Amino acid sequence: MEISATGRLEVRITIADVGKRVSIRRLSEPGAPGEKFTDTVGVLTSWDHGVLLITRKSGETVQIAESSLVAGKVVPAAPARRRGPAATYEELARVAARAWRPVESERLGDWELRAAAGFTRRANSVLPLGDPGLPLDAALDAVRRWYGERGLPAYLQTATGAEGTQESLCAELERRGWVREVSAELWIGALAPVADRAEGSGVVLSRTADEAWIARYRRKGVSEVALRVLGSGPSVWFATVPGEGGVPAAIGRCVVDGRWASFAAVEVDPVLRRRGLATTVLAALAGRALDEGASAAWLQVETGNEAARALYAGLGFGAHHTYHHYRAPEPGEGGRPRPSPAEPEPRSPKNSGARPS
Numbered sequence: 001m002e003i004s005a006t007g008r009l010e011v012r013i014t015i016a017d018v019g020k021r022v023s024i025r026r027l028s029e030p031g032a033p034g035e036k037f038t039d040t041v042g043v044l045t046s047w048d049h050g051v052l053l054i055t056r057k058s059g060e061t062v063q064i065a066e067s068s069l070v071a072g073k074v075v076p077a078a079p080a081r082r083r084g085p086a087a088t089y090e091e092l093a094r095v096a097a098r099a100w101r102p103v104e105s106e107r108l109g110d111w112e113l114r115a116a117a118g119f120t121r122r123a124n125s126v127l128p129l130g131d132p133g134l135p136l137d138a139a140l141d142a143v144r145r146w147y148g149e150r151g152l153p154a155y156l157q158t159a160t161g162a163e164g165t166q167e168s169l170c171a172e173l174e175r176r177g178w179v180r181e182v183s184a185e186l187w188i189g190a191l192a193p194v195a196d197r198a199e200g201s202g203v204v205l206s207r208t209a210d211e212a213w214i215a216r217y218r219r220k221g222v223s224e225v226a227l228r229v230l231g232s233g234p235s236v237w238f239a240t241v242p243g244e245g246g247v248p249a250a251i252g253r254c255v256v257d258g259r260w261a262s263f264a265a266v267e268v269d270p271v272l273r274r275r276g277l278a279t280t281v282l283a284a285l286a287g288r289a290l291d292e293g294a295s296a297a298w299l300q301v302e303t304g305n306e307a308a309r310a311l312y313a314g315l316g317f318g319a320h321h322t323y324h325h326y327r328a329p330e331p332g333e334g335g336r337p338r339p340s341p342a343e344p345e346p347r348s349p350k351n352s353g354a355r356p357s
Helices: 089-098 136-148 167-175 211-216 224-230 277-291 306-314
Strands: 021-027 037-048 051-055 061-065 069-074 104-108 111-115 126-128 155-160 179-190 204-206 235-241 250-257 260-268 296-302 318-327
Touching: 021 051, 021 061, 037 061, 037 167, 051 167, 061 167, 089 179, 089 250, 089 260, 089 296, 089 318, 104 136, 111 136, 155 167, 167 179, 167 318, 204 277, 211 235, 211 250, 235 277, 250 277, 260 277, 296 306
Parallel strands: 126 155, 260 296
Antiparallel strands: 021 037, 021 069, 037 051, 051 061, 104 111, 111 126, 155 318, 179 296, 179 318, 204 235, 235 250, 250 260
């Protein structure tokens, strides 16, 4: 924390620092006996009515009363990884979008509205990279209409935890009653170390997902729409480790896009797990991606999937950012700006604390 020449802690942040990454120390219970300090690091998302909103890397938001501040300062973005590739959030978001294309899309300013008959949230959500060209409430109304016309719930895919991510948009969505349903992490790593794990395992690579591959895929009842999404991307490869009864022992999917290769749909027969089959699949796909000129890789992993996280960490991957899917509120859940729990209820609309987008 910032310490003055006299040795005292100082608060060196103001409302002008909204949107910056900050480190804050506060009293856990101001005025209580045995006061304790709590430190919080994240993006200063808002500072309204004497309440600071800090969004951590995970997307968790923390409300802090201004009166409890002891010290605070603006801090630089998290240091770059010493190993593996470097990338901006926007670069990765666009690469990830190209690797999992919807069957229908439309532009709303810099936002992309995507639909694929409900197959996965990624293919049925808005990717808001930039300005929608409308005030936020009008843009969200347009989003809800567009998905409503297709009989789909309205989702926005946002991200937190890296330079250029969307902490402020997440906070605005939550103030409007949008519900965060799913969060996961996007990890990145160098490609060559993964390919080096190959041991001539007899993995079969194909440009299409055949019936055997689909039989192992965890999403049952794969439709024509799902097959179109699975087959979308600049250069798509499907990996299969043959198994008994015509059902593969393991499968995987890779999309090569310039310097990037994505790994997804890595599935292993439950009775054959912990035998290195997932690594075998990844290594075979990584080797093909290297042949096509890729040098880096990305993948998505659920925060609670400890087995997958251990596997990917062992292959040299690390978290880059966290992404979230926000669902529009149902009737009765809200849907317009509302004060945060720490703020007083407004006496009139002009005191609601809402900010123009």
